[in-house]
Amino acid sequence: MIRSATSPVLNLLKRQYSNVAPTTKLFIDGQFVDSKTTQWVDLHDPATNNLVTRVPQSTQTEMEAAVESNLKAYESWKNTSVLTRQQLMLKLQAVIRRDMKKIAANITLEQGKTLADADGDVIRGIQVVEHACAAGTLLQGESLQTISKDMDITSYKVPIGVTAGICPFNFPAMVPLWMFPMALIAGNTMLLKPSERDPGATMLLCELLNEVGCPPGVVNVIHGTHDAVNFICDHPEIKAISFVGGDRAGKHIYSRGAANGKRIQSNMGAKNHAIVLPDADKNAALDSLVGAAFGAAGQRCMALSVVILVGEARKWIPDLVAKAKQLKVNAGHEPGTDVGPVISPQAKEKILQLIEAGIKQGAKCPLDGRNVKVEKYPNGNFVGPTILTEVLPSHDCYTQEIFGPVLSVMTADTLDDAIAIINKNPYGNGTAIFTTSGNHARQFVHEVDAGQVGVNVPIPVPLPMFSFTGSRGSFRGDLHFYGKQGLNFYTETKTITSLWRKGAVPASSTPSVAMPVHN
Numbered sequence: 001m002i003r004s005a006t007s008p009v010l011n012l013l014k015r016q017y018s019n020v021a022p023t024t025k026l027f028i029d030g031q032f033v034d035s036k037t038t039q040w041v042d043l044h045d046p047a048t049n050n051l052v053t054r055v056p057q058s059t060q061t062e063m064e065a066a067v068e069s070n071l072k073a074y075e076s077w078k079n080t081s082v083l084t085r086q087q088l089m090l091k092l093q094a095v096i097r098r099d100m101k102k103i104a105a106n107i108t109l110e111q112g113k114t115l116a117d118a119d120g121d122v123i124r125g126i127q128v129v130e131h132a133c134a135a136g137t138l139l140q141g142e143s144l145q146t147i148s149k150d151m152d153i154t155s156y157k158v159p160i161g162v163t164a165g166i167c168p169f170n171f172p173a174m175v176p177l178w179m180f181p182m183a184l185i186a187g188n189t190m191l192l193k194p195s196e197r198d199p200g201a202t203m204l205l206c207e208l209l210n211e212v213g214c215p216p217g218v219v220n221v222i223h224g225t226h227d228a229v230n231f232i233c234d235h236p237e238i239k240a241i242s243f244v245g246g247d248r249a250g251k252h253i254y255s256r257g258a259a260n261g262k263r264i265q266s267n268m269g270a271k272n273h274a275i276v277l278p279d280a281d282k283n284a285a286l287d288s289l290v291g292a293a294f295g296a297a298g299q300r301c302m303a304l305s306v307v308i309l310v311g312e313a314r315k316w317i318p319d320l321v322a323k324a325k326q327l328k329v330n331a332g333h334e335p336g337t338d339v340g341p342v343i344s345p346q347a348k349e350k351i352l353q354l355i356e357a358g359i360k361q362g363a364k365c366p367l368d369g370r371n372v373k374v375e376k377y378p379n380g381n382f383v384g385p386t387i388l389t390e391v392l393p394s395h396d397c398y399t400q401e402i403f404g405p406v407l408s409v410m411t412a413d414t415l416d417d418a419i420a421i422i423n424k425n426p427y428g429n430g431t432a433i434f435t436t437s438g439n440h441a442r443q444f445v446h447e448v449d450a451g452q453v454g455v456n457v458p459i460p461v462p463l464p465m466f467s468f469t470g471s472r473g474s475f476r477g478d479l480h481f482y483g484k485q486g487l488n489f490y491t492e493t494k495t496i497t498s499l500w501r502k503g504a505v506p507a508s509s510t511p512s513v514a515m516p517v518h519n
């Protein structure tokens with residue numbers, strides 16, 4: 001028996017207990033349940049590498065139970081009124097907004113990004129929920145009266161069934177919110193598999209779904225890695241998969257899921273180029289570049305990781321370096337931090353290797369963040385802002401996605417040459433131009449082959465009334481996330497052709513075996 005608060009035994013127990021991190025639960029049928037697995041993924045705070053939680057590799061039985069629950073919930077959810085779904089989204093957006101700081105704090109703990117950036121992660125997700133509140137308009141079909149004599153055609157957007165979402169680590173709130181609100185308003189249910197590296201935000205969103213009265217099983221959450229992903233790709237009751245993440249997983253999921261007859265949207269890696277013309281507003285352009293290259297420690301799929309300085313703009317490198325040098329590297333929750341840690345020691349190692357490879361292959365490094373020291377957090381995965389110049393298309397630091405705070409600088413003599421560099425790169429997620437010239441901007445917009453284009457806008461992620469339209473190597477599938485395309489992804493179109501003859505139908509007629517043409 002423990003007798004007093006000062007008991008050495010109690011202190012020992014307390015110490016031991018504090019070393020046992022809680023485990024992340026599954027969310028099945030509206031309940032948070034402990035996994036029975038024997039396999040766990042340890043999740044560490046990227047700023048300290050202290051253990052935060054253990055994430056289960058869900059067992060086959062647990063995953064089956066989750067789909068079963070999704071399937072059961074679908075039978076009634078698909079028949080709920082559009083107004084009911086809309087009202088759920090209205091309530092959900094209010095409670096997410098209320099708990100934004102709590103969700104953001106969890107993102108900073110598990111993912112490492114700064115608190116301000118984590119707020120942005122949640123807000124960009126809330127915007128999709130707000131968009132989903134327009135279900136009544138978004139779900140409208142089409143109709144045409146008197147397409148032929150006494151004949152009308154109407155189309156409905158109908159749900160497709162159980163859908164699944166597989167998420168990356170870098171936007172733990174925004175990406176799940178790209179997925180389930182759009183799936184739900186269309187009448188589907190969804191099985192989510194958040195990143196095993198930071199599932200906390202998804203779990204908080206599930207608490208909120210319960211709070212606002214989302215019926216059990218409409219959203220379920222399993223955890224895991226390859227086995228969980230393959231389970232989703234293979235399960236016959238899962239009709240569509242939304243994936244966001246890297247190339248390897250994205251291509252695998254696209255092929256395996258599509259081979260099983262599923263609809264897939266797969267958002268993958270990127271190499272986003274900016275062009276800076278000498279007629280640009282220099283200060284604004286350089287500030288935008290620094291923010292978009294080093295914000296979130298470069299771990300955004302729309303980060304600007306390459307800049308092409310055209311003509312005289314190549315003289316601006318020292319100013320670019322000076323601005324990047326001002327950024328403060330520290331733990332994401334510390335006030336004034338600009339650049340937090342990267343997600344893991346392995347990610348840091350890969351970033352350092354690509355910087356080194358670039359230098360070995362001939363790039364110069366006027367700003368080197370490899371040995372950055374963050375005194376209070378000596379064990380964190382920190383990489384300081386790094387600028388590589390004289391980068392060539394053949395360098396490894398150019399051909400591979402670095403996904404860290406590294407900006408590669410290239411130069412070109414003309415806008416045509418700069419556009420040609422971008423169009424040769426296999427990725428097509430985003431790009432931006434900085435210029436004060438309308439005709440240069442227009443040429444760029446029309447000739448550059450990337451899906452999301454910014455004109456003096458460094459991170460041109462479209463708001464949810466449009467769609468996230470990454471292209472070429474950054475996307476596989478046909479219908480993009482959110483907006484009208486997102487809704488089409490989560491629905492089938494059912495078309496009804498009706499004939500209601502006015503007046504008496506002729507008593508006798510001759511059957512026609514020719515194809516009806518309804519002229």
Ligand code: NAD
Pocket residue numbers: 166167168169170171193194195196224225226229230244245246247248249250252267268269270300301401403429468470474
């Ligand atoms: P990741 O591909 O490692 O992981 C994404 C998901 O796939 C996770 O849930 C993970 O468990 C699973 N997974 C990982 N490897 C797998 C494999 N071999 N087989 C099956 N499943 C696997 O991606 P990440 O590191 O979490 O995220 C960063 C990547 O995501 C970057 O490449 C970034 O560009 C990309 N990303 C793209 C977008 C976009 O919209 N285009 C947005 C955010 C992130």
